[in-house]
Amino acid sequence: MTAAAVARRPIAEGLFTWPDEPARLLGSRCGACGTVVFPTQDGCPRCGEQGMAVTELGRRGTLWTWTSQDFLPKAPYAGPETETDFAGYLVGYVELPDGVRVVTRLVDVARADVQIGMDLELVLVPFTVDPDGTEVVAYAFRPAVPA
Amino acid sequence: MTDVAIVGVGIHPFGRHPGVSGAAMGAYATRQALADAGVQWSDLQFAYGGSLASMLPGNEGSGTADTLVNELGLTGLQFINVSNGCATAGSALASATQAVGSGQFDLGLAVGFDKHPRGHFNADPASSGVGQWYGDLGFMVTTQFFAMKLNRYLHDHDIAPSTLAKVAAKAFRNGALNPNAWRQKPLSEEEIEGSRLLNHPLTQYMLCSPDEGAAAVIVCRADQAHRYTSRPVFVRGVAVRTRRFGTFEVFAPWLSVEETESPTVDASRAVYEMAGIGPEDVQVAQVQDSESGAEIMHMAENGFCADGEQERMIHDGETEIGGRLPINTDGGLLANGEPIGASGMRQIHEIVLQLRGDAGARQVPGDPHVGYTQVYGAPGIGACTVLTR
Numbered sequence: 001m002t003a004a005a006v007a008r009r010p011i012a013e014g015l016f017t018w019p020d021e022p023a024r025l026l027g028s029r030c031g032a033c034g035t036v037v038f039p040t041q042d043g044c045p046r047c048g049e050q051g052m053a054v055t056e057l058g059r060r061g062t063l064w065t066w067t068s069q070d071f072l073p074k075a076p077y078a079g080p081e082t083e084t085d086f087a088g089y090l091v092g093y094v095e096l097p098d099g100v101r102v103v104t105r106l107v108d109v110a111r112a113d114v115q116i117g118m119d120l121e122l123v124l125v126p127f128t129v130d131p132d133g134t135e136v137v138a139y140a141f142r143p144a145v146p147a
Numbered sequence: 148m149t150d151v152a153i154v155g156v157g158i159h160p161f162g163r164h165p166g167v168s169g170a171a172m173g174a175y176a177t178r179q180a181l182a183d184a185g186v187q188w189s190d191l192q193f194a195y196g197g198s199l200a201s202m203l204p205g206n207e208g209s210g211t212a213d214t215l216v217n218e219l220g221l222t223g224l225q226f227i228n229v230s231n232g233c234a235t236a237g238s239a240l241a242s243a244t245q246a247v248g249s250g251q252f253d254l255g256l257a258v259g260f261d262k263h264p265r266g267h268f269n270a271d272p273a274s275s276g277v278g279q280w281y282g283d284l285g286f287m288v289t290t291q292f293f294a295m296k297l298n299r300y301l302h303d304h305d306i307a308p309s310t311l312a313k314v315a316a317k318a319f320r321n322g323a324l325n326p327n328a329w330r331q332k333p334l335s336e337e338e339i340e341g342s343r344l345l346n347h348p349l350t351q352y353m354l355c356s357p358d359e360g361a362a363a364v365i366v367c368r369a370d371q372a373h374r375y376t377s378r379p380v381f382v383r384g385v386a387v388r389t390r391r392f393g394t395f396e397v398f399a400p401w402l403s404v405e406e407t408e409s410p411t412v413d414a415s416r417a418v419y420e421m422a423g424i425g426p427e428d429v430q431v432a433q434v435q436d437s438e439s440g441a442e443i444m445h446m447a448e449n450g451f452c453a454d455g456e457q458e459r460m461i462h463d464g465e466t467e468i469g470g471r472l473p474i475n476t477d478g479g480l481l482a483n484g485e486p487i488g489a490s491g492m493r494q495i496h497e498i499v500l501q502l503r504g505d506a507g508a509r510q511v512p513g514d515p516h517v518g519y520t521q522v523y524g525a526p527g528i529g530a531c532t533v534l535t536r
Contacts, residue, residue: 012280027401038401039278046392046403064402065302067294068347069285076272076282091291093402101402103286111347116302127284138284 007134011127015039016139017056023124024059025139027100028052036100058097059122060144066092066106066114080128094120094141108142119144148248150369152379153534155184156496159260161360161483162329169198169486172361173260174218176489180363184375186254191365193225193255195242197235197488212258212488224255229488233435234387235259236362236491237522237530241385243366253368260361261486275398275526289525290354290438292397294346297440299395301348304455306443308348312336313461314439315353315481321468322482324509329358330482353439358484362492364499380499380518383533384418390527397525411435411448411521411529418519419450422533426450429533430515431501432472433494435523436479446474449521449531473511476501491522491530502536 010016016023029036030044030052037045040054072086081087090106092114106114107125120141127138157179159172173196181188196212213226231238236259243257270289272282281287301308316336322328334352342351365375372379390396393407419425426449434449436442443457451472452460460466466474477483477497480490498518500506518534 011283012278015278015280035403035405046405065295065299066347067291067298067349068344069288069291070344070346073285073288074266076270076279076287077285078283079285089285091286091295093295095404099404101404103281103400105284116299138280 008137009130009134011136011138016124021124022059023122023139024056025102025122027055027057027098029055036098038100038102055098057100057102061094061096061120061141063106063114063116063118063120064093064095064101065116066090068111078128090114105138105140106142107140121145149250151244151247151366151382152369152372153364153382153495153499154367154372154375154379155180155182155186155365156499157181157183157363158327158493158496159361160327161486161489161493162358164359169260169262169359169361170215170218172262172359173198173212173215173258173363176260176361176363177215177219177256177258180256180365184365186365186375188219189222191222191224191254191256192252193243193246195227195229195239195246195257197229197231197239197259198261199230199232199235199487212260215258215260231387231524231528232526233437233485233487233490233524234522234528234530235488235524237520237532238387238528240364240492240495240532241387241530244382244385247366247368253371254365256363256365257492258361258363259488259490259492261488262359263357263486266357270398277398277400281400286400287398289397290346290349293354293438293441294349296395297438297444298348300440300444306455306458309336310443310458310461311348311353311439312339314436314442315339317467318436318475318479318481321476321509322478324507325477325482328478328482329484330478349438349440355437355480355485358486360483360486360489360493362489362496364492364495378503378536380502380534380536383424383535384421385532386414386417386421387528387530388413388417394527396527409448409523409529410527411445411523411531414529414531415449415521418531418533422535424517424533428517429472429519430513430517431476431498431511432474432519432521433477433479433497434474434521436475436481437485439481441523442475442479445521445523449519468509468511476506476509476511487524491520494520494522495532495534498534502534
């Protein structure tokens with residue numbers, strides 16, 4: 001590693017593919033009933049089958065619902081903002097073609113432009129910085145560039 | 148199953164009570180309920196009590212419900228602590244009703260109290276079964292869930308967001324008629340819409356806040372109710388249901404595209420069947436209004452209207468105290484706040500007053516004889532009751 005390189009880490013192991021981009025979210029698919037969940041888990045919440053298989057979820061989807069977070073959340077929120085510089089953020093559930101709706105932050109979109117049903121795509125974003133300077137990376141969705 | 152009656156109710160005012168412990172408020176409400184029924188603490192054979200504060204991070208000051216026996220007397224009765232999220236009090240009443248209904252006991256108590264600090268509830272990812280990342284990223288905020296469920300509902304059923312302020316204004320109007328309410332000052336729709344935006348489209352006065360308070364009810368075998376009161380209220384149906392696969396609940400990193408009706412719908416159907424009545428027979432109802440939109444959605448989930456009819460009903464005043472189906476006549480959670488363990492018991496207390504004709508300035512006209520309550524809580528619990536006189 002060169003002195004200039006910034007160390008980066010995903011906010012959690014196993015949440016999305018790392019470090020090669022474009023990233024994919026990691027979910028689990030039930031071999032018995034086909035249910036897809038996020039993030040990965042072993043037992044199926046629909047039919048109880050054990051041994052769900054890890055699956056890479058689609059990178060594009062549509063916005064199912066959303067809201068804004070206009071006050072600084074209490075713990076366990078771990079973002080870097082303080083009461084004085086908190087600017088709020090947008091959150092939503094994005095419906096992926098795999099048949100699962102995933103909670104996400106919405107980025108690169110003005111509040112007035114958010115519409116249920118809009119096309120979105122996955123992106124990795126810097127979230128905060130560890131005390132040792134390591135950049136913590138999270139996933140988010142942004143308006144999709146028309147295919 | 149043995150029929151069950153409510154023969155005494157009590158309440159400690161909701162709000163902020165510095166220096167008064169949760170258990171002291173629970174004891175206050177219990178003593179009032181005992182006096183209302185004309186019985187002694189030592190007459191009770193059992194109690195179910197809910198106090199959630201001791202379970203929440205940062206809320207450790209309240210103590211579990213059975214600590215109130217230290218104030219009321221160590222009689223050795225069966226005391227069971229209940230913890231079931233915002234449905235805690237509904238679950239305590241269900242358990243008390245089942246205890247009498249089974250024939251095991253004749254006379255007992257259901258009580259709830261809580262004492263929460265200011266601000267939205269703290270949450271711990273691990274204890275809610277989600278990863279730390281979910282909390283770190285700022286998703287673990289209950290009001291976000293309320294707003295997202297609501298935004299999809301308004302979108303699907305074409306309900307105007309202005310309906311939200313109408314619901315909140317009604318709550319504060321009713322709260323102004325309730326001497327036990329936390330918020331007793333009416334607010335205009337303009338003041339409500341103009342208050343601080345917290346989670347689009349919900350503003351500060353459209354969301355209830357955690358606070359402090361207690362409520363208690365004395366239950367007995369219906370065939371013994373005349374010993375205690377000339378005006379018993381009967382529990383005709385009580386049910387608690389949990390989420391099935393496909394519901395939309397709080398603290399969910401993902402949702403299924405396969406959608407299922409909520410646990411409130413399941414509990415609601417169960418109590419109508421037990422009572423042998425339908426939603427059209429209900430004359431006064433208390434429903435979970437954690438925020439304005441919850442009251443709108445719960446009107447349909449409890450069968451009082453079809454999805455999308457709420458805007459017209461509310462506009463026409465059908466849910467006002469003088470309307471066709473008065474809802475949240477005591478101001479609901481919006482005007483009373485939410486001491487979690489007590490909140491559902493406050494609903495029961497209000498329905499008992501309404502059915503006795505004792506609700507004072509907020510009394511529903513027309514001598515109502517069928518009442519209904521519903522609480523809903525994390526992680527997906529609905530509890531409903533049908534009460535008659």
